[in-house]
Amino acid sequence: MPCEQLRKWGSCQVSELPESMPLGKVRQAALECFAANGFHGTSIRQIAGAAGLSVPGMYHYYTSKHEILDSLCEVAMETLLTASRTAAERPDTPVLERFDSLIRVMVLFHARFSAIAFVTLSEIRSLQGEARVRHIAARNEQQALLNRLIEEGCAEGVFGTAHPRHAARAITAACLGVSRWFRPEGQNTPEELAEIYVDICRAAAGAA
Amino acid sequence: MPCEQLRKWGSCQVSELPESMPLGKVRQAALECFAANGFHGTSIRQIAGAAGLSVPGMYHYYTSKHEILDSLCEVAMETLLTASRTAAERPDTPVLERFDSLIRVMVLFHARFSAIAFVTLSEIRSLQGEARVRHIAARNEQQALLNRLIEEGCAEGVFGTAHPRHAARAITAACLGVSRWFRPEGQNTPEELAEIYVDICRAAAGAA
């Protein structure tokens, strides 16, 4: 992949996925605590301390611990889904190109925002009531985008996998898995990693 | 894949991966609670109740809540690693066959024992001290098995991926991801799923 082409795609990603996700000091503190200890393993006092506030000071901003988690999960899924829709549903664009774009969004998101991606995934079971329902619906929508692309690609002979649905799921899991291990100081930048994953995921879907 | 051949491989798996994992009533109860609520989101009273014991009755068998988790994670990783080593290090066996075997073990393990696999993965951050160190070492060993197979396969021209390490990681994540969604009453048996994943993972690694 020549360097110029990488830069070209890089600029497309900037418009689909933000460079950063402003969380505010309470949510940022909570995110770090949740990533390290889990939602239930994190106390309100830990979050407040990490945010440089007292407990009641923190309750000025959020009415409950659960609201903090819900809020984090929401902004994460909103960010991911918005970018994913843009990538997957680009009009008059060949299916392979849309597939590549979606994979890039997914990998970039999980690398660039690995902490919130990891917490959002691992704390689904701590979400209660409507928050959980909303979250699962968002995940299902995300998965459906990839499902449709691979099925479309198969119908057009672009993808050769005999198992489009399973391949889609495996690809999703591979991209989600990035949030577990990615470190900014590691060997690859998020953008480099996204290109690597495009190759691997194309292969997994049976692209020629 | 003809049915007879599937059965042949099925019988190999029996010798590598057990049909069941006896946990005892305390660990079984804890596993169900941890899967639903997380380690920290599960109280001792919940576990004891689910096991049909009082709290002190439960403490007769395990000295702490953490010991229960550690014990679950240990039996899970031991089971997975034992079977994985057998599959990956079979002497005088072509690399592609060993790769297939390892993928089967990984998928079967995560499908057949999806609850304990899911808890073991999602509660790494709740493991303390030596238990965590041991666990991470086991995970690294597991990953190294697959890394070596793919690298060997690339050296022999069996795999064509330009990114052996990344492909290995993506494949691991895809197999681990099975524990998130697999349901026994779903469309595929664990054995069928294992074969499907062999196809997809071969493709991901760039097998011809």
Added chain:
DNA sequence: TAGTACCGAGCGATTGATCGGTCGGTACCG
């Protein structure tokens, strides 16, 4: 009898959240 498998009651510590308050800033009024 000793060992095993439990138990009810209780402990000190911690939890998520609240209460009553202060402080500094801004707006309004006479």
Added chain:
DNA sequence: CGGTACCGACCGATCAATCGCTCGGTACTA
């Protein structure tokens, strides 16, 4: 202009409930 009222952004102290775990005990079995 000075005084008053109000607000947002916090706070120390506290609450009721729950937490992980223990203690002293009982019942059963070989």
